[in-house]
Amino acid sequence: MAKGGLAPPSMDFDSLYRVHFRYVWQTLRRLGIMPSDAADAAQEVFIVVYRKLATFDASCKVTTWLFAICYRHAQYYRRRRPRDAVRPEPDHDEPNAETPNQEELAMLHQGRERLGAVLEAMTLDQRAVFILYEIEELEGDEIARLLGLSRGTICSRLRAARAAFWRTVERERAREHSRLLVAGGRA
């Protein structure tokens, strides 16, 4: 069953904000908004939510609606941001050889495989489908309707996203393995 409940018919803005702020923030981050831009992005999303709340179809899941708004903002964000301020879209034909930053290294050293790393290996369009299907657990047809795409396109993006997912998992495993070898050699 998909996550995120139906909106009560009388849900008002501040209730929605209170309940779904975390979801919006997390979705924006998952869609590639940098931490330093997340507050501004969340504000923009809730401005849209405020303006459109009156026309929200209460038979839809609130989170699905919010996701669509976040996704549009992420698309805009990617177009608007200077190229050097946004991680380049990964080339999904090639393994992502980007060197992890200090935070990533620290987390790797804790032996933790991270959602952030796998999402960063995907394009924005792949991320959207991957999040909706694998994390939000929406049905494929529902995603196709939400994004206005054919089932074939959704399947194609999902395949590419999964390939990126496994490449990242393997890469991080390899990194962790070599780190352990180095650590063992020192010992």
Next chain:
Amino acid sequence: MKFPKRLTSESGDAGAVARRVLADGGWGAPPPAASQEVWAGLSARLVGPIQGGSGSPLPTSTLAQASGVGLSLVKIGVVAAVIAGAGATTFALHSTRYAPQTAAPTVALLPGFSARPYESSPPAEPVAPSADTSAAAPPAQVRAETRALRQEPTQPDTRVESAAAAAAESDAPAAARPPAQPLPQTAGSVPPNTKESASQLLRESALLEQGRRVLRAGDTAGAWRTLQQLAAEFPAGQLVQEREALAIELLWRSGRRSEASERIRAFVRAYPNSAHAARLRSLLAEPAP
């Protein structure tokens, strides 16, 4: 075309890895203060057109939720907007002040502040704008509107009635006093512990912020109009300190420093520990133009 089984439903190692990665529910979670920060930004933007804007004003019921986080966000957001730049001390002061459980002392303070400056000394003689400050003074139409906006307190307080009456009966141009003068009208303030008052507070704070902004930009007439609007919309407003501080600064920047100085001293007597008091005192230290 059939959609594949979800990764987390896969069996074996693949499924275990996918579940471990995708179940990382904490990844990308907002930091603790993010919700308040974003709400503060929204508060400043969603209040609606402040002066004849094209958007629709925020419905009074929309941003104010009387219970739980909703109201606290309103308070925090409003106060953050009102005193942006004034520092954490001010924030703490005001967030306490407008908390429902401390509303009673606040109400007790307002008439005291309103009356004290004008009890200890007679109402300042209205002074017609002098030639050198006429550019900063509001236009005649605005002055006339200001007179019309003045109201008697809905629940007259004997301590403030005379001051209010003195202000209302003055034949002098209203320009002699910025519209923050209706402070005595706060005697009938209602404790701000309702949904309605939270939204009203939001709107009031946005107007004050606008007044400060235009004054900082050198638009004294614009600041004047905003103060008038505040007096009209919030005759018993909750942000009395802020309104008076803005009025004083407006007087000061309009060159009416004698009057401003008198009101600064009254303000400091009433609120010696206010962050506004510190800032207003610093005005007194400025060299004369």
